[in-house]
Amino acid sequence: MAKKRIAWDFDDTVFRTLEAVLVFSNERYGEEFRREQFTTREFNKVWQITPAQWYERWCLFNQTTAASNLQPMDGIQELLGILGQWYDFDIVTYRDEGLAQQTELILERWLPGVFSNVHYCSRGGKRYRLKSDVCLQIGAAVLFEDQPDTVQACAKAGIRVVVPTQPWNKGERFKSPLVTRLDSYQGEIVSVICEDVD
């Protein structure tokens, strides 16, 4: 029987991106922000900059070697190893297609051969397709996703979503029964997921 498929967001779901961005931006702009302060989905508001300035920071960050050296989330390698017995995995990301090479190098370094495909949903700094549409197209049984807006949109489209708790989604009350929150990638989560999607 063909395995079912799980879709994974990339940034701050599989890899610890904001942490690396903060090391870069604190140094560059002489700031002292910590990730715990990012309690809103609109990161630019925490920095008190415009969305365009945040995008500029993001682009500058992506030119640094730190952007190619992202670290995996705690417990993710073990979790993927276990879930891989029953599921195939794809990455579905709002990262820009222009970051494909560095994104795939990071995946190759930490999780070689784990993901069948990487689906980019942005091009030239603009989203050109919805993650929910891609998840439906690839027949994903579940999406792992940290961004509250995307969680809501995908649940609305009928996709089951697992949300790793992060400061920026902690305050969100997800009302959809399709959304399951996860405080850690360690522990009892395997049975939760497998029961949920069967």
Ligand SMILES: [Mg+2]
């Ligand atoms: Mg993310």
